Structures are given as structure tokens and as C-alpha cells.
Amino acid sequence: MKQFAQISTLIFDFGGVIINLDLPKCIQNLKELGVNDVEKYLSNFGQKEFFLQFEKGQIGIPEFRSEIRKIAKVQLTDEQIDGAWCSFLTDIPAEKLMLLSELKKKYRMLLLSNTNPLHIEVSAAGEFAKAGKTIHDFFDKCYFSYEMGMAKPDKEIFEAVLSDAGVKPEECLFLDDGPKNIDMAAKLGIQTYLVDVTENLDFLLDIDVR
Numbered sequence: 001m002k003q004f005a006q007i008s009t010l011i012f013d014f015g016g017v018i019i020n021l022d023l024p025k026c027i028q029n030l031k032e033l034g035v036n037d038v039e040k041y042l043s044n045f046g047q048k049e050f051f052l053q054f055e056k057g058q059i060g061i062p063e064f065r066s067e068i069r070k071i072a073k074v075q076l077t078d079e080q081i082d083g084a085w086c087s088f089l090t091d092i093p094a095e096k097l098m099l100l101s102e103l104k105k106k107y108r109m110l111l112l113s114n115t116n117p118l119h120i121e122v123s124a125a126g127e128f129a130k131a132g133k134t135i136h137d138f139f140d141k142c143y144f145s146y147e148m149g150m151a152k153p154d155k156e157i158f159e160a161v162l163s164d165a166g167v168k169p170e171e172c173l174f175l176d177d178g179p180k181n182i183d184m185a186a187k188l189g190i191q192t193y194l195v196d197v198t199e200n201l202d203f204l205l206d207i208d209v210r
Helices: 023-032 049-055 061-072 078-086 094-103 117-130 155-165 179-187 202-206
Strands: 009-012 108-113 141-144 172-176 191-194
Touching (some): 049 061, 061 078, 061 117, 078 117, 094 202, 108 155, 155 179, 172 179
Parallel strands (some): 009 108, 009 172, 108 141, 172 191
16 A cells, blocks of 8 residues: 555545446447547546536536537437436445545545536435435535636646645645546645545545644
8 A cells, every 4th residue: 555644635536536437328328319429528537629618617508518419410408418418427335425424534625526517416416415415515625627617637726726725735645546637636746546446445544644
């Protein structure tokens, strides 16, 4: 296990670290709506073109739906589009929620996610609601790319989080499943851990705290 210096703050990615992802299912569902070649826009670690614009808050939900309809070239309801897109995110394991609750007793908890309003307001909200919670019950502050107008792995988003949180980079541990995101955080002096989506992260309960 990697050794860490004393830590005051944990910064979590969301998709693939806390909530499980199913990109193939999402792609299949979009294709069934007529959105062909969708693979060129989507990956587990970053989006392109109007999907990226959606994540950076450069377009909103109506514009995103409009772009989907342009590609599909058929009449689609909002519900069809939202359902296919939100199938990208699946479930949050109960043990992850228990872990986050325990970690919040020891650390300042931050969330830093490349995401969009549909995934947060529909997929994420629905999953936390199953436990009678909201995302804010587990994190002191959430930083979403679409609200900040920037996205990982650009250094500006990390610098913005550090500045807003008033924390030194060396006091933070950043957990993400994207190698490029991890590399940029490390360059800024943040302690990092590249997450394997199959692991439970229980080791976080045993590392040194400040």
C-alpha cells in the first residue's frame, strides 16, 4: 500500500470511485435512440464536443437534448434522452456510503467531479435518496465541472478547489480513477491515489490524519 503523509482533506472523484459506471449500457441505449457513433464523444475518463460542453456548463439541459435530437434525426422525448444518458451511472454500493460516513468523522471531505446537471440532479440524487440522504450529507463541499466552467485534468480546476477550500496541496489526498487527472494533481503537489474500480477503499480508515 502506498504511504501517505499526514492528511487533513480527502478529495474524491465521483464516477467510477463512488458511483458505479456502465458506459457500454449508456452507449447502447443512446444508439437505440438513433445516436450513432456515440463512442467518439464518450469515455469513462472524459467527454468530447457537446458532451464536454455540457460538463463545462457551456450548454444547459435543453441545449444538450437538442444536440442529441440533431444526431438522432428523430423525435425523442426529454424522458427518452434523460433515461439513456443517465444510464451511464448505475448504483452506489452501501459499503461506500458507510465508508464515506466514517471518513467524514476524520477528514474534511470534498468532491471534485467532471459531471453535468442531469447526472447530479437525476442519477446521483436518486441513489443518495435510496439511503434517505443527499450528496451533501457526505461531503463538506462539492465541486462540479458544469458549475465551475472547467474540467479535469486542467490544472485550473484543481487550483480553484485548493483556493476555495483554503487548504495546502500537500495536506490533501485526491482519489480518482483517471490517470491524467491523477498526474495533474500530483504535479501540483497533491497526494494522489489511482483507484481501481473494484477496490473498497477501506484502507483510508487507517492512514495518518493531521
